[in-house]
Amino acid sequence: MTTSATTASAGTPAAVTGPDSxxxxxxxxxxxxxxxxxxxxxxxxxxxxxxxxxxxxxxxxxxxxxxxxxxxxxxxxxxxxxxxxxxxxxxxxxxxxxxxxxxxxxxxxxxxxxxxxxxxxxxxxxxxxxxxxxxxxxxxxxxxxxxxxxxxxxxxxxxxxxxxxxxxxxxxxxxxxxxxxxxxxxxxxxxxxxxxxxxxxxxxxxxxxxxxxxxRMEVLLQALQPTPVTVPRVTQGLTSLAGLLVKGLAVVDPHFRRLVLRRGGLSERALALWPHLERRCLTGLSASDSWGGIAPRDILGPRGEEAAAYLRRELDRIDxxxxxxxxxxxxxxxxxxxxxxxxxxxxxxxxxxxxxxxxxxxxxxxxxxxxxxxxxxxxxxxxxxxxxxxxxxxxxxxxxxxxxx
Known part of the structure; x- marks a missing residue:
C-alpha cells in the first residue's frame, strides 16, 4: 500500500473545544x-x-x-x-x-x-x-x-x-x-x-x-437531452439530477457558473427554478412544479449546447x-x-x-x-x-x- 501506517494511539482522545475558543x-x-x-x-x-x-x-x-x-x-x-x-x-x-x-x-x-x-x-x-x-x-x-x-x-x-x-x-x-x-x-x-x-x-x-x-453520467445526459416532454417517473427524477449536476459543477468552476447563470447556458425556466436547488431535497426537486416538470430539452438556453458539452467533458474527466x-x-x-x-x-x-x-x-x-x-x-x-x-x-x-x- 502507498499509505503505510502504524496503529493509532488508543489513549485518551483530545477534547473537542467550544465554538468560540x-x-x-x-x-x-x-x-x-x-x-x-x-x-x-x-x-x-x-x-x-x-x-x-x-x-x-x-x-x-x-x-x-x-x-x-x-x-x-x-x-x-x-x-x-x-x-x-x-x-x-x-x-x-x-x-x-x-x-x-x-x-x-x-x-x-x-x-x-x-x-x-x-x-x-x-x-x-x-x-x-x-x-x-x-x-x-x-x-x-x-x-x-x-x-x-x-x-x-x-x-x-x-x-x-x-x-x-x-x-x-x-x-x-x-x-x-x-x-x-x-x-x-x-x-x-x-x-x-x-x-x-x-x-x-x-x-x-x-x-x-x-x-x-x-x-458515465455524461452518456446518460446526452441521451436524455433531446427529450421534448416530461415522462412521469422517468424524466422527472433524471431532470432533477441534471439540475444538481449543473449546480455541482457551478460550485467548483466559476467559468461554468457564469456560462449557465449569466450567459445563456440555461433557459429562462431553468433559471427561475435555480433557487429550488438550494431549498428543496431530491423529492421536491423531482416534483412537477420544480425541475421534474421541465422537459429535458427545455433546460438549455441559447448557449445550452456549449454548456451541455462543457458539463459532459467535466463529468467524463472526473468519472x-x-x-x-x-x-x-x-x-x-x-x-x-x-x-x-x-x-x-x-x-x-x-x-x-x-x-x-x-x-x-x-x-x-x-x-x-x-x-x-x-x-x-x-x-x-x-x-x-x-x-x-x-x-x-x-x-x-x-x-x-x-x-x-
Whole structure:
C-alpha cells in the first residue's frame, strides 16, 4: 500500500473545544480538526450505537478554502478495544444540495427524503454490532454555508478523509479503516482511492466498498437531452439530477457558473427554478412544479449546447473509471434492476478496474438502485468483506493479469 501506517494511539482522545475558543479558531486554519460536537437528532439515532453525535469539523473545500463540515459519529455499545476501534466512513446517496438535505439535519423532509438519508442504516447497524465505529459525513455544503459540489468526486472524497482525521483526534482508533458509500457516496468512496489525495497519517486504508456507483453520467445526459416532454417517473427524477449536476459543477468552476447563470447556458425556466436547488431535497426537486416538470430539452438556453458539452467533458474527466487508484482492495455491488447506475455501465467499470490489475470483488443483486444497499441484498456480504479487511492482514491488492469474473 502507498499509505503505510502504524496503529493509532488508543489513549485518551483530545477534547473537542467550544465554538468560540481560541483553539477552535486556530484549528479552522487546518483541515481534519474537530470543532464541536452535539447530540444526534431523532432521525440520526440508531439502535446498536452506544454513542451517537454530530461532529462539526474542518475540511478543505472544492475551492481550496478551509471550511466547516458536519457528519454523524456512531460508536458501538461494546467496550472500547484495548487497541482502539476499527472505522468505516460511509458516504450517503444523493439527498439534494440544500442545507436541509444534510442527513444529520432535523429538517430533512419526512417520507422519501428521510428514507434516502437513512438508506445506509442497515450497513451501519451491522458494522456497529461487529464492533466498528461508523462515521457518516454530510459532505461539503450540506448543513453548513456554501454550495454542495454534487458528484464532484475529489471534493466528496476530501470531506470523507478530513472527517476520518477529525474523528481520530477524539476517539481511540486502531488505525484501520474502510471507505464505503452508496450512489453519490459510492463515487465519493472510490475517489478516496485516488493516489493523488493525501490520506490520514497514522491510519491505513484497508479497502473501498461502493454500492451502485454512478458512472458515465455524461452518456446518460446526452441521451436524455433531446427529450421534448416530461415522462412521469422517468424524466422527472433524471431532470432533477441534471439540475444538481449543473449546480455541482457551478460550485467548483466559476467559468461554468457564469456560462449557465449569466450567459445563456440555461433557459429562462431553468433559471427561475435555480433557487429550488438550494431549498428543496431530491423529492421536491423531482416534483412537477420544480425541475421534474421541465422537459429535458427545455433546460438549455441559447448557449445550452456549449454548456451541455462543457458539463459532459467535466463529468467524463472526473468519472470513477479514470481514477488513478492506489493499491487497495475494491468491492462494487450493483443492482441488476438499477435505472440510475445501469448494469452495462457498472459492468464496464468493473472490467476497466480489473483490466488495470486492481483486485475487485463484484456483487450482483436482483434489486434497484436504493434497495441494493439493504440487509436483504448486498449488506451482509459487503460487511463480511469489510470485516475481513479490518481484522486480518492487508490483502494483496494488485494483479499482473486480469482476474476471472
Amino acid at each position: 481560541t483553539s477552535v479558531l486556530a484549528a479552522r486554519q487546518e483541515p481534519g480538526r474537530p470543532i464541536r460536537r452535539s447530540p444526534a437528532g431523532p432521525t440520526s439515532q440508531l439502535e446498536g450505537a452506544g454513542k451517537a453525535f454530530v461532529l462539526r469539523y474542518t475540511t478543505t473545500s472544492s475551492l481550496g478554502e478551509v471550511v466547516a463540515a458536519t457528519g454523524l459519529v456512531l460508536v458501538p455499545e461494546a467496550p472500547t478495544p484495548d487497541a482502539g476501534w476499527p472505522l468505516v466512513v460511509y458516504a450517503h446517496m444523493t439527498t439534494g444540495a440544500a442545507d436541509i438535505c444534510a442527513p444529520t439535519s432535523d429538517q430533512v423532509p419526512a417520507g422519501e427524503d428521510t428514507r434516502l438519508a437513512q438508506q445506509g442504516d442497515d450497513l451501519a447497524r451491522a458494522l456497529l454490532a461487529a464492533g466498528v465505529v461508523v462515521i457518516r459525513p454530510d459532505y461539503e455544503g450540506l448543513g453548513v454555508p456554501g454550495g454542495h459540489p454534487y458528484l464532484q468526486g475529489p471534493a466528496l472524497a476530501t470531506s470523507l478523509i478530513d472527517m476520518v482525521a477529525a474523528v481520530r483526534r477524539i476517539l481511540p482508533l486502531n488505525g484501520r479503516w474502510v471507505a464505503a458509500g452508496h450512489s453519490e457516496g459510492g463515487v465519493a468512496a472510490l475517489h478516496v482511492g485516488d493516489r493523488r489525495l493525501r490520506l490520514v497519517p497514522g491510519m491505513t486504508l484497508r479497502g473501498i466498498a461502493s454500492f451502485t456507483p454512478v458512472t 470513477v473509471r479514470h481514477i488513478p487508484m492506489r493499491e487497495v482492495p475494491i468491492r462494487i455491488d450493483e443492482g441488476l434492476l438499477d435505472l440510475v447506475a445501469p448494469v452495462a455501465f457498472t459492468e464496464a467499470l468493473v472490467k476497466t478496474y480489473r483490466d488495470r490489475g486492481f483486485l475487485v470483488t463484484h456483487g450482483r443483486w436482483p434489486a434497484g438502485h436504493s434497495p441494493t444497499n439493504s440487509q436483504e441484498q448486498a449488506v451482509p456480504a459487503s460487511v463480511r468483506w469489510m470485516l475481513s479487511l479490518l481484522s486480518g492482514p492487508p490483502k494483496r491488492t494488485h494483479r499482473s493479469s486480469p482476474p476471472h469474473p
